[in-house]
Amino acid sequence: MKKYFFFLSMLLTVNILFAQQKPAYVLYDADGKKVSYKKMMKQLAKKDIVLFGEFHNNPISHWLELTVAKDLKEKRELIFGAEMFEADNQPALNNYLEGRITAKGLDSTARLWNNYKTDYAPIVNFAKEIKAPFIATNIPRRYASLVSKKGFEALDTLPAKEKAWMAPLPMDYDSTLPGYVNMLKMMGGHASANMPKAQASKDATMAYFILQNFKPGALFIHYNGAYHSDNFDGINWYLKKKKPELNIATISTVSQKNIKALLAENKGKADFIICVDEDMTTTY
Numbered sequence: 001m002k003k004y005f006f007f008l009s010m011l012l013t014v015n016i017l018f019a020q021q022k023p024a025y026v027l028y029d030a031d032g033k034k035v036s037y038k039k040m041m042k043q044l045a046k047k048d049i050v051l052f053g054e055f056h057n058n059p060i061s062h063w064l065e066l067t068v069a070k071d072l073k074e075k076r077e078l079i080f081g082a083e084m085f086e087a088d089n090q091p092a093l094n095n096y097l098e099g100r101i102t103a104k105g106l107d108s109t110a111r112l113w114n115n116y117k118t119d120y121a122p123i124v125n126f127a128k129e130i131k132a133p134f135i136a137t138n139i140p141r142r143y144a145s146l147v148s149k150k151g152f153e154a155l156d157t158l159p160a161k162e163k164a165w166m167a168p169l170p171m172d173y174d175s176t177l178p179g180y181v182n183m184l185k186m187m188g189g190h191a192s193a194n195m196p197k198a199q200a201s202k203d204a205t206m207a208y209f210i211l212q213n214f215k216p217g218a219l220f221i222h223y224n225g226a227y228h229s230d231n232f233d234g235i236n237w238y239l240k241k242k243k244p245e246l247n248i249a250t251i252s253t254v255s256q257k258n259i260k261a262l263l264a265e266n267k268g269k270a271d272f273i274i275c276v277d278e279d280m281t282t283t284y
Contacts, residue, residue, distance in 0.1 A: 024280055025060045025259065028273045032262040040272050044068065044249055045075045047219060049210060051235055053226030053252040053270060057282040061253045062119045064274060065223055066126060073130060076219040080127045081210055083202070083224040084113050084120055085136030087165040093136050097128045111141075115284050123223070135213045137222065139166045139205035148198035155201075166201065167208035172241060173200050179233040203228055207238030214246075226252045230269045255280070 029035045044050055052068070054061035072078060085093055092110040095101045101109065103121070113120065127134040143166060146154045155169055163169060175181070180196035187195065206224060214220050228234045229250050236250060252270035255278045256263055262275055 023259070023277075025064075025274055025276045026262075028262045028267075028275055030268050030271055030273070032264075032267040035272065041068070041071055043271070045072060045219070046247065047249045048216075048247045049214065049220045049222065049239065049249070051229040051248065051250045052221060052223050053229045053250065054223060055253045055255070055276075056113075056119075056225060057115065057284050058253055058255075058276060058280065059119075059283055060274060060276045060280060062122075062283070066122050069123060069126060069221055072219060072221070077215075077217065078127075078130070078132045079135065079213060079215060079218050079220045080123065080132055081135035081137045081206070081213065081220060081222040082120065082123075083138045083206060083222075083228060084116070085134075086111060086138045086140040087136050087205065087209060088140050088162075090136040093124075093134060096124070097134055099128075118283050120223075133213060135209055137206040137209040139201050144198045144201050147201045148192075148194050151194050152197055152201070165205075167204040167238075171201060171204045172238065173197060173204075174237070177233055177237060178231055179227065199228075199234075203234040204238050207235045207242070210235070210239065211242055226254075226269075232270075 027035050027037060027040055052065055054065065069078065069080070089110040092101070092106055095109070096103070096106040106112070107116075124134055143155060143158070143162070152169070152171060152173065155163070155166070175193075175196065180199060183196045183199060184191050184193075206222065206228065210220055210222055222235070224235060229236050230252050232250060236248060239246060239248060249272070250270040251272045251274065252266075253274045253276060254262075254266040254269065255276050256266070257278050259275045259277050262273060266273060266275070
């Protein structure tokens with residue numbers, strides 16, 4: 001009986017502390033079990049590739065991206081890559097990393113996202129500080145837009161120089177992958193069959209440049225919108241198709257009103273799930 005009351009008091013204490021602390025986020029594993037940051041980091045440090053799925057305007061995502069990278073640097077050689085940089089901007093990014101141009105020069109020579117200074121510059125600057133490669137992995141937006149309008153066939157007419165900024169043609173595409181099927185469902189009758197193909201052109205290209213720049217023994221951290229790697233789909237599918245032996249971890253970000261337990265709809269989205277309070281402020 002004493003053990004029972006001791007357990008009950010401990011449970012109440014934990015609940016009270018949780019309520020008092022008002023955590024901004026909680027980490028979960030794929031099964032919806034709470035997991036410590038330390039345990040997550042122990043697992044990530046063993047991987048070849050980490051696909052970090054973010055909400056583009058979520059400050060918790062961005063803070064953890066930098067924190068995780070800094071802590072992993074203590075154990076592994078790092079290579080960075082991101083959806084937020086398009087492949088044709090790699091020379092400008094390299095020039096900045098190698099000190100040939102300033103931050104202002106990068107802003108004027110690369111197509112940076114509007115939230116670059118607040119959300120991505122800290123990671124790029126960390127890569128610069130530790131002299132780590134940072135890879136522009138995404139297909140230039142104009143070509144993804146072309147696929148959305150005219151399908152993959154439209155890419156065949158591009159000159160060789162421009163084809164070098166994307167995954168080799170013809171790109172693999174499986175229209176039955178859940179992420180692509182769900183895109184059409186979410187858009188209802190307003191989406192064309194080419195819309196998920198445009199998404200696939202991004203996924204395929206990001207996976208291609210990750211593999212092109214992956215180095216055995218190093219850990220490649222890739223930052224992308226969560227939808228590009230949720231449910232072990234998207235980028236992860238393309239990576240596994242080409243290199244099934246790779247040891248990949250995925251991270252996703254979700255938002256909930258109550259973060260004390262992971263909703264069923266969010267379970268299984270990734271190896272590790274950052275559950276953020278829906279009242280969290282956004283960066284834009």
